[in-house]
Amino acid sequence: MLSASEPNPMDALIRKLGSIATFSAEERQAIERLPVNVRMLHPRQDIVRDGSKPSQCCLLLSGWACRYKLLRDGRRQILSFHIPGDIPDLQSLQIPTMDHSVATLTEAKVAFISHESLRGLTECFPGIGEVLTRCVLLDAATFREWMVGMGRRDAFEAIAHLLCELYLKLQAVGLAENYRFSLPFTQTDLGDALGLSYVHVNRVLQEMRGKSLITLRCHILEITGWDELLRIAEFDATYLHLEQRAAG
Amino acid sequence: MLSASEPNPMDALIRKLGSIATFSAEERQAIERLPVNVRMLHPRQDIVRDGSKPSQCCLLLSGWACRYKLLRDGRRQILSFHIPGDIPDLQSLQIPTMDHSVATLTEAKVAFISHESLRGLTECFPGIGEVLTRCVLLDAATFREWMVGMGRRDAFEAIAHLLCELYLKLQAVGLAENYRFSLPFTQTDLGDALGLSYVHVNRVLQEMRGKSLITLRCHILEITGWDELLRIAEFDATYLHLEQRAAG
DNA sequence: CGGCATGTTGAATCTAATCAATCCACGTGG
DNA sequence: CCACGTGGATTGATTAGATTCAACATGCCG
Missing domain, CATH: 2.60.120.10 (Jelly Rolls)
Structure with missing residues (x-):
């Protein structure tokens, strides 16, 4: 063992x-x-x-x-x-x-x-x-949510939504807590995920900082306005289909 | 029987x-x-x-x-x-x-x-x-292709791509041939699928007609410039994962 | 130190959205 | 038969959101 x-x-x-x-x-x-x-x-x-x-x-x-x-x-x-x-x-x-x-x-x-x-x-x-099939179906659920982001959310809402999603996914496997996590890739990557230019991603992140919704330094993101970010993104975690459990 | x-x-x-x-x-x-x-x-x-x-x-x-x-x-x-x-x-x-x-x-x-x-x-x-699992995975493959359309193709390319996809899917189950098929829903629906406004969808369809790529009357679409449409859309049917068969 | 990748900012431009009419085909009822 | 209403398509004018181009700052690494 x-x-x-x-x-x-x-x-x-x-x-x-x-x-x-x-x-x-x-x-x-x-x-x-x-x-x-x-x-x-x-x-x-x-x-x-x-x-x-x-x-x-x-x-x-x-x-x-x-x-x-x-x-x-x-x-x-x-x-x-x-x-x-x-x-x-x-x-x-x-x-x-x-x-x-x-x-x-x-x-x-x-x-x-x-x-x-x-x-x-x-x-x-x-x-x-069955669990593995569940995994690929959950990926598909995330694709669907990203489609909504790219098609019908504006840049601010889409980025807000993605940040909430990433936090919850990391948290679910114990890789994030207290609304902080490492975001070790570039704004170009974020743009290519969201269908935006890196310049525009940058401006929106500035705006989020200006509104004290996030801090982002050295690729560490902290969501300082979680509730507000959820509200703006119209975030509903149903699509993540996470197992509800009593504790840890 | x-x-x-x-x-x-x-x-x-x-x-x-x-x-x-x-x-x-x-x-x-x-x-x-x-x-x-x-x-x-x-x-x-x-x-x-x-x-x-x-x-x-x-x-x-x-x-x-x-x-x-x-x-x-x-x-x-x-x-x-x-x-x-x-x-x-x-x-x-x-x-x-x-x-x-x-x-x-x-x-x-x-x-x-x-x-x-x-x-x-x-x-x-x-x-x-297994075949049913394959079905949901193919849906996911289509989600991915739509994400490319919404994020990184312009409106003309995205609409062209969708029309090619719909034709091939209909053809595969015997509901279309000779590049003609029924498209019995509105331009608003197309827009909501592609992340575009219905006005813009209309203009792009006009443009396609102007270039003799399609005809569209009474909700019957005919793709008159299939090869050109494929080229513009950069369409690659791999993602449909259709079964290759000798005939019928 | 220089080079390179990333992040930041401004200005000009463009794609597509929005707003607003108008048109047309179709069905319904008088 | 025609007036009317309705949903969808079309067109024009204007605006907004996002891109592109360009410059500069910052930080890391060899």
Whole structure:
């Protein structure tokens, strides 16, 4: 048995899955025993390329990653941000060809898990298969919310909404508290996620600071006006479908 | 056995599933025998409401439907369009609470199928479960493509892309050919799907007509410049993940 | 120290939204 | 048959939100 002081690399995944479903000690052990291939990756390194047919999935253990698509002239749309515990290309298990790319945003530790062993796991433990299906459906719920942001919210509302979302997602896996978290990527990345130019993102962030809604220094964001930000963003956490639990 | 002249209501579903996967005669029969509750619905009628916890799924048999979210002040974002064979709220099987609404756009025939019987079906036929999972993942792929449209394509490109997508989806289930199809909803709906105002949608459609890329009369769209439209939209059908087949 | 990436700010420009009419097809009722 | 009402499409004028271009500041790293 692993000692508490030497955390299993799968802890990030366990924590993530625990935030959206409950599962047994047996299932937990099976996850911990999955054969993985752990690697450190540089910032802004592609993990999976658009058009490829991966034979493994990537589980993010530390750092940030994103999914994105490029247009020919270089315009980029970031489709999602990913934090430890996420498996950004989980859908490749069911849909062989990637229709987008996955890349790191920061230095990141990634565990590669073969499709084969993931299939073995879900066959032995259908409950885990259901939780993983839940994961990809929750990604889709976030896509839907981002669509509302890009299509029908103005820049201020959209950024406010994204900041609330990121905080709650980080908090759910124990990576944020007290309305503070690390936002270690650039305003260009934020713009590419929201369909805005980096200049405009910058101005809106200034405006939020001016209204004392946030502070942002050295890539540490603090939401100082949480309730107000929720109100402006019309934020409703239903779409995150987080497991309600009594405590911690 | 059903005669050819009296089509089973599930034919729409069979055709849709056949466009994205292959399955056996046995599986096909099981689908045809699903107990359903068929109803005709008026145009612009809600089928499932945001926030509800449905105990059944709705299979669209004829007509058009959409998923959408509303902001408090009435701004609407359409998240997807649905055509016969689609099950817009399929994810409610795994995620109990709806984070958006589903509504008809036209008069529509809808088959309601209880979660219970769907679960029974996927337990007996795991292959069907996989195809259904594939369905919701394909929806997510379309969400991603729409995000690119809203965030990084201009209005002309985005509309061009949507028209190409709708044609191919209709064609895949035999509801369109020769670059012609019925587009029986309003320009306001198109705008709400693309994050544009209806006035602007109108102008762009004019421009497309001016360039002889499309004709649009009485809600019948003909794409007269398919290749050019594909080029402008930078359309790549990979994200539709349609099953490649020799013929028919 | 110099170079580079990121963040900040201003000015000009542009895309698309908004506001406001008007038009047209269609259905209804007198 | 025609007046009327309605929903959708179209067009023009104006405005707003966001982009683009450009410059400069800051901070980090070799």
